[in-house]
Amino acid sequence: MIAAIALPRRPLLRAPSVIPGFGLTFGFTLAWLCLVVLIPLSAVFIRSAGLGFQDFIDVGFSARALAAYRLSFGAAFGAALINAVFGLLVAWVLVRYDFAGKRIVNALVDLPFALPTAVAGIALTALYAGNGWIGQFLEPHGIKVAYTPLGVVIALVFIGLPFVVRSVEPVLADVGHDVEEAAASLGANRWQTFRRVILPAILPSLLTGFALAFARGVGEYGSVIFIAGNMPFVSEIAPLLIITQLEQYNYAGATAIAAVMLIASFLLLLLINALQIWSRRRMAS
Numbered sequence: 001m002i003a004a005i006a007l008p009r010r011p012l013l014r015a016p017s018v019i020p021g022f023g024l025t026f027g028f029t030l031a032w033l034c035l036v037v038l039i040p041l042s043a044v045f046i047r048s049a050g051l052g053f054q055d056f057i058d059v060g061f062s063a064r065a066l067a068a069y070r071l072s073f074g075a076a077f078g079a080a081l082i083n084a085v086f087g088l089l090v091a092w093v094l095v096r097y098d099f100a101g102k103r104i105v106n107a108l109v110d111l112p113f114a115l116p117t118a119v120a121g122i123a124l125t126a127l128y129a130g131n132g133w134i135g136q137f138l139e140p141h142g143i144k145v146a147y148t149p150l151g152v153v154i155a156l157v158f159i160g161l162p163f164v165v166r167s168v169e170p171v172l173a174d175v176g177h178d179v180e181e182a183a184a185s186l187g188a189n190r191w192q193t194f195r196r197v198i199l200p201a202i203l204p205s206l207l208t209g210f211a212l213a214f215a216r217g218v219g220e221y222g223s224v225i226f227i228a229g230n231m232p233f234v235s236e237i238a239p240l241l242i243i244t245q246l247e248q249y250n251y252a253g254a255t256a257i258a259a260v261m262l263i264a265s266f267l268l269l270l271l272i273n274a275l276q277i278w279s280r281r282r283m284a285s
Contacts, residue, residue: 044262048255060256064232065241068257071149072238073264076217079156080164084210087164088202094165095172109166112159117222124155125227147229152237155223160213167209171202203279211272218265 048056059065094106112120128135128145135145145151175198183193221239228235238261245254 041262044255044258047252048259051252051256055252056256056259059253060260064236065238065257065260067233068236068238068241069260069264071152071235072218072261073268075149075152075156075237076214076220079153079160079217080210080214082153082157083160083164083213084206087161087209087213088168088206090161091165091168091172095169109162112162117159117220118226120158121155121223121226124151124158124223128154128227146227147231147235149228149235151227151229152224152235155227156213156217156220159220159223160217163212163216164206164209167205167212168202171205172198175201200279200282204276207272207276207279211269211276214272215265215269218261 048060051059090109094102094109125146126132128138128151130136130139130144130146132146138145143150145154179197180193183197188196219239221237221243224237225240228237228240230236230240238257242254242257245251245257
């Protein structure tokens with residue numbers, strides 16, 4: 001006779017939990033995302049669909065719109081690259097060194113978050129204009145910043161720096177000095193330690209900061225319009241072109257340009273997220 005093996009019975013009721021269940025929280029998450037993100041974005045496509053395909057192409061891909069796209073995306077990408085380099089440097093100094101005034105420097109990093117963008121644009125224009133504190137020394141050497149695409153890049157660097165610093169800083173703090181000392185004990189020099197030990201550890205967070213700075217730069221308006229000069233085909237950004245269409249009561253044209261920017265931004269962010277996933281898998285392997 002084979003003895004029956006007694007299996008433990010699962011409780012019929014789960015123990016009560018303070019945290020709400022998955023169903024409730026997931027439902028609130030979807031409802032909130034639909035209300036705040038999906039419905040407004042779908043309204044852009046629905047309104048632009050009223051133009052018809054050919055009119056959508058004529059408005060969304062006109063010569064003036066293409067010039068604005070090149071400036072908006074190109075300046076945002078260049079500013080994000082600059083912030084990736086110097087934001088990493090700032091995060092390194094804040095994490096690795098103790099110095100007088102460190103708390104002040106740490107607070108200054110977050111200043112673009114709190115400062116109204118219009119105030120930042122006016123301040124940058126006053127600094128880099130031909131008679132500004134900095135611009136008066138640059139223009140004699142043929143370097144004109146204000147009212148040029150270079151001014152747009154500088155404004156986007158200003159508002160995008162905190163994204164890189166705050167993304168990299170906590171990850172860099174987790175990479176302790178013992179890792180660097182272990183690499184040095186194995187014969188690695190400083191460059192090899194950074195390239196083979198530290199950089200792979202912080203690369204996903206660095207890409208995250210780059211993506212956030214790039215996304216903020218593409219849609220930035222307030223800090224750019226004052227220093228850009230807003231000249232069509234030269235220094236006119238895409239958000240300003242949308243405002244121009246709205247001022248002319250061309251709502252369908254404005255939504256067409258917005259839809260093109262939305263699709264391009266989504267594809268670029270999707271590519272950056274794919275790079276983040278690849279870098280994490282590479283680190284895990």
